[in-house]
Structures are given as C-alpha cells and as structure tokens.
Amino acid sequence: MFGAMRLFLVLLVLQTIAYFALSLYSRGVRRRKLETWWDEKGKQGNKEAFVERGLHVYDNSFRRKLILAVYIVPWVAIGALIYIVNYM
Amino acid sequence: MAYVKWAFIIIFWGTIAVVLQYSLPQRDIVRIVNTYEERQDLNDWTRIFWSEPDDQSTSLSNRDVQFIQAVRANGKPIVYRNEDTSWGWPLYFKFDTANLYTEANDAISDKDDPDWVAVTHYGWRNEFMSIFPNAVSLKHVDGPDVRLIPWFNIIFLTVFFAIIWAIWVRWRRFRQRRIDPMLDGVEDSLYAAGDAIEERQKGFRRWLDSWKTK
Numbered sequence: 001m002f003g004a005m006r007l008f009l010v011l012l013v014l015q016t017i018a019y020f021a022l023s024l025y026s027r028g029v030r031r032r033k034l035e036t037w038w039d040e041k042g043k044q045g046n047k048e049a050f051v052e053r054g055l056h057v058y059d060n061s062f063r064r065k066l067i068l069a070v071y072i073v074p075w076v077a078i079g080a081l082i083y084i085v086n087y088m
Numbered sequence: 089m090a091y092v093k094w095a096f097i098i099i100f101w102g103t104i105a106v107v108l109q110y111s112l113p114q115r116d117i118v119r120i121v122n123t124y125e126e127r128q129d130l131n132d133w134t135r136i137f138w139s140e141p142d143d144q145s146t147s148l149s150n151r152d153v154q155f156i157q158a159v160r161a162n163g164k165p166i167v168y169r170n171e172d173t174s175w176g177w178p179l180y181f182k183f184d185t186a187n188l189y190t191e192a193n194d195a196i197s198d199k200d201d202p203d204w205v206a207v208t209h210y211g212w213r214n215e216f217m218s219i220f221p222n223a224v225s226l227k228h229v230d231g232p233d234v235r236l237i238p239w240f241n242i243i244f245l246t247v248f249f250a251i252i253w254a255i256w257v258r259w260r261r262f263r264q265r266r267i268d269p270m271l272d273g274v275e276d277s278l279y280a281a282g283d284a285i286e287e288r289q290k291g292f293r294r295w296l297d298s299w300k301t302k
Binding site for chain 2: 007
C-alpha cells in the first residue's frame with residue numbers, strides 16, 4: 001500500500017500547485033479583461049471599484065469553481081484506467 | 089552559444105520523446121506460442137526496466153517473472169514480460185497479471201490453426217540488456233491484417249502538445265510584455281551611462297587642452 005500512498009501524496013502536491021497557479025493566472029486574466037473593457041468603453045466613475053466589483057462576481061462564478069476539476073479529473077481518470085485495464 | 093542552446097533543446101525534447109515512446113501503449117498482432125516463468129536478477133542498472141509490483145519487490149535482488157512468448161505475422165519472435173505495474177510508473181495500474189497469464193495460456197495456438205491476438209504493451213525488447221516489453225492486455229482479433237487505430241495515443245499526444253503549446257504561448261507573451269522591456273531599459277541606461285562618461289572625458293580633455301600651449 002506504500003506505493004499507492006506515495007502516488008496519492010505526489011498527485012495531491014502537484015494538484016495543489018496546479019490549482020493555485022491556475023487560480024492566480026485566471027484571476028489575473030479576468031482583471032486585465034475588466035481593465036480593458038473599462039478603457040475601451042470609456043466609462044465614468046471609479047475604475048478600481050469597477051474592477052473590484054467584476055472580480056467579486058468572478059469569485060462567486062461557476063467558471064471559478066471549474067478550476068476544482070484539477071482535483072477531480074485525475075482521480076476519475078485513474079479510476080477509469082483501473083477499470084479498463086483490469087476488468088474489461 | 090547557438091550550438092549550446094540547440095544542444096539543450098534537442099536533449100530536452102529527445103528525452104521527452106524517448107520517455108513517451110517507452111511508456112505509451114502499442115499493439116502487436118501476434119500468435120501466442122507459450123508462457124514461462126523465470127527467476128530474474130534485478131540488482132544492476134537494468135532494474136529500471138522491470139516493474140515494482142509490490143512494496144517488497146523494491147528490496148529484492150531477484151524474483152520470478154512471468155513471460156509470454158509469441159510470434160508475429162511475419163514469423164519473427166517477440167517475448168513479453170507479464171508484471172504488475174501497481175501504483176508505479178508508468179501509470180497503467182495493472183493488477184491483473186495472473187488473469188492475463190491465464191488468458192495468454194488460453195490463447196496459445198499453433199501454426200496450422202492460428203488464433204491471432206492483439207497484445208497491448210509498453211516498453212522495449214532489447215536482447216543485449218535482456219529487457220522485455222510489459223504486456224498489459226490482450227484481445228482476440230480476426231486476422232493478422234486487422235487495422236488497429238491507436239485512439240488513446242492520438243488523444244493523449246494531442247492533449248499533451250496542446251497543453252505544452254498553451255503554456256509556451258503564454259510564457260512568450262509574458263516575456264515580451266515584462267522581461268524584454270526591462271532588459272531594453274537596462275540596455276538603455278547602460279548606453280546612457282556610457283554616453284555620460286564619454287561626455288565627461290570630452291570635457292576633461294578640453295580642460296587639459298586648455299593648458300597646452302597653442
């Protein structure tokens with residue numbers, strides 16, 4: 001069972017790194033998009049407040065939660081592989 | 089410098105290509121002729137070409153390994169090892185070695201009445217190093233000329249290179265936006281410093297010249 005533990009631990013560490021990297025990257029992309037929208041449309045008012053509001057909407061969005069697939073997909077793939085290789 | 093850069097690039101991608109070639113599944117259409125078990129010594133560097141089916145096997149210097157002997161449609165022999173990969177690399181999660189051994193024994197056939205099977209395997213056969221590809225599964229097929237499409241490899245390689253490309257494009261954009269301007273800035277200020285020193289020297293030279301007798 002030590003082999004399984006080792007695999008799970010390594011996978012968990014990799015997934016956590018990927019999760020945080022993707023989260024930061026995705027939020028950065030969204031921030032840049034919001035700023036570009038603002039600049040293009042030339043809206044009146046506070047640009048920072050607009051960006052913050054947009055990021056708040058993003059934080060609660062489904063898109064944001066899709067990054068959690070980083071944790072789910074590999075386990076599903078491993079389960080599918082075990083079934084295909086050993087039981088089919 | 090360009091040679092060093094290209095050497096690094098070729099070694100990097102060559103390593104990835106070799107690892108993929110070793111670990112991705114391939115299928116041979118063969119006729120199984122026999123199976124056997126043999127004690128294998130595993131304490132030299134070729135250990136990396138054998139599996140670690142369970143936790144104890146990492147400390148063993150030899151153990152019994154199952155083999156499957158087969159003949160290809162062109163008459164050439166091929167021998168597969170039959171080992172669990174368990175939770176280790178490559179990630180096939182093969183635990184059904186004993187079942188596969190049974191299936192292989194069930195599929196034994198002779199020349200007169202051949203029973204063709206497609207053996208999925210990974211790894212290399214090398215006679216000098218005595219290494220064998222590991223059979224993962226087998227499937228009965230109609231004949232030696234059946235066309236097998238490697239769907240898994242097609243999808244895997246497409247996704248793999250798509251991810252590499254996506255990361256590469258983003259890294260290049262990031263470099264153009266952030267790092268190149270910074271380097272340009274450093275270059276500019278170096279030139280500016282050089283110009284300033286030159287200017288100073290000119291001034292100094294002019295002052296010296298002023299002492300010279302005309």
